[in-house]
Amino acid sequence: MVIFEEVTKIYPGNVKAVDSLCLKVKRGELVVLIGPSGCGKTTTLKMVNRLIEPSSGKIFLAGTDTDELDAVELRRRIGYVIQNIGLFPHKTVASNIAVVPRLKKWSPKDVDKRVDELLGMVGMEPKLYRNRFPNELSGGQQQRIGVLRALAAEPEVMLMDEPFGALDPITRDQLQDELKRLQQRLHKTIIFVTHDMDEALKIADKIVIMKDGLILQAASPEEILQQPANDFVRHFIGEDRLIRRPEQVLVSEVMLKKPVKIEYYKGLRQGLVRMREESVDSLLIVDNDDIFLGVVDVRDIQANLNNKRKTLQDIMHERPTVNENDNVKAVVKLMVGNGIRFVPAVDEKGHLKGIVTRSCVVNFILDYM
Ligand SMILES: Nc1ncnc2c1ncn2[C@@H]1O[C@H](COP(=O)(O)OP(=O)(O)OP(=O)(O)O)[C@@H](O)[C@H]1O
Ligand SMILES: [Mg+2]
Numbered sequence: 001m002v003i004f005e006e007v008t009k010i011y012p013g014n015v016k017a018v019d020s021l022c023l024k025v026k027r028g029e030l031v032v033l034i035g036p037s038g039c040g041k042t043t044t045l046k047m048v049n050r051l052i053e054p055s056s057g058k059i060f061l062a063g064t065d066t067d068e069l070d071a072v073e074l075r076r077r078i079g080y081v082i083q084n085i086g087l088f089p090h091k092t093v094a095s096n097i098a099v100v101p102r103l104k105k106w107s108p109k110d111v112d113k114r115v116d117e118l119l120g121m122v123g124m125e126p127k128l129y130r131n132r133f134p135n136e137l138s139g140g141q142q143q144r145i146g147v148l149r150a151l152a153a154e155p156e157v158m159l160m161d162e163p164f165g166a167l168d169p170i171t172r173d174q175l176q177d178e179l180k181r182l183q184q185r186l187h188k189t190i191i192f193v194t195h196d197m198d199e200a201l202k203i204a205d206k207i208v209i210m211k212d213g214l215i216l217q218a219a220s221p222e223e224i225l226q227q228p229a230n231d232f233v234r235h236f237i238g239e240d241r242l243i244r245r246p247e248q249v250l251v252s253e254v255m256l257k258k259p260v261k262i263e264y265y266k267g268l269r270q271g272l273v274r275m276r277e278e279s280v281d282s283l284l285i286v287d288n289d290d291i292f293l294g295v296v297d298v299r300d301i302q303a304n305l306n307n308k309r310k311t312l313q314d315i316m317h318e319r320p321t322v323n324e325n326d327n328v329k330a331v332v333k334l335m336v337g338n339g340i341r342f343v344p345a346v347d348e349k350g351h352l353k354g355i356v357t358r359s360c361v362v363n364f365i366l367d368y369m
Helices: 041-048 071-076 093-097 099-103 108-121 139-151 169-186 197-203 221-226 231-237 268-278 298-304 328-338 358-368
Strands: 002-011 015-025 030-034 056-061 078-082 157-161 189-194 206-211 214-219 261-263 282-286 292-297 342-346 352-357
Touching: 002 041, 015 041, 015 214, 030 041, 030 197, 041 056, 041 157, 041 189, 071 078, 078 139, 093 099, 093 108, 093 139, 099 108, 108 139, 139 157, 139 169, 169 197, 189 197, 197 221, 206 221, 206 231, 214 221, 214 231, 221 231, 261 268, 268 282, 268 298, 282 352, 292 298, 292 342, 328 342, 328 352, 328 358, 352 358
Parallel strands: 030 189, 030 206, 078 157, 157 189, 261 282
Antiparallel strands: 002 015, 002 056, 206 214, 282 292, 342 352
């Protein structure tokens, strides 16, 4: 729907605000441009409706080179919403929304119908709001009217430059939801600028991360979180938002660090007491240096309780282990492959470091889904 081909903008003083930018925005797609202040977001946006002319390169709107279109005509086909709204203060809500439909010479009846329909879409009762003036609305309501005004003449494309930047977090959140709903219902093609990563992750079909007029990465939110293109992107997203792939998570991060263990030479009754104290039905058997030796479970003990000479090492059995620095996938494989409920985790020398139980694995899966 909108195609940027090698678009460059150099401002007087040789400021290269946008540098050979190539980008395809599909019909019905919501693309978010994000990046640090001064990276060229607003410049990129304004070149689409030719509020700024590119120094070189081409921008196509629905297959037509925008350079070949009349700039005024072009702007009527494109809705534009900015941070400080710019509603006309002396016009009512209805007249503000109706600006472009009137310019397009819609009949008064069609205009009225459209205004009421739009107000209804964002939950503002037309009777109550159509005749108010902008200063009789809250900031969030004004911004809604700004969005409705841009939508009014059914533009093919919407450009939105930090439209919710000045709003409180709750209103902002509501408007993001509303925008996403409107976009999905009306299949609008939207290019949206923000510097708020949460906003981008929430609403975008595709996120375009810019720096110094260049695109560093353009991909779905999912992909960006999973595979940031470089350290700048990684840092910009914030480490805590990044999704680590399961193969990057270590056993030591999911295991329980205090497994219930007991020395091999202890008697069976001692084993039983330990199980009761800790409310477990198996014990990990270790030597004096904490090297893992094997496993004993409650049924093994009960079956041998009459034999007073036996110690735990006589009745323990082997159990595969994982290294604490292995990735979690190794444990899952081991558990599923052998039908076992838990796997001891050891270090290089065989010291017992922890235990991975099924519930550890379930929690891990829930965390990383
Ligand atoms: N009219 C202008 N004349 C000269 N330089 C300009 C002009 N407008 C913008 N610039 C420069 O171009 C670069 C990109 O500006 P732009 O407004 O596109 O950034 P932005 O990514 O929208 O930043 P912000 O997040 O602060 O809104 C900046 O270095 C800016 O100083
Ligand atoms: Mg800007």
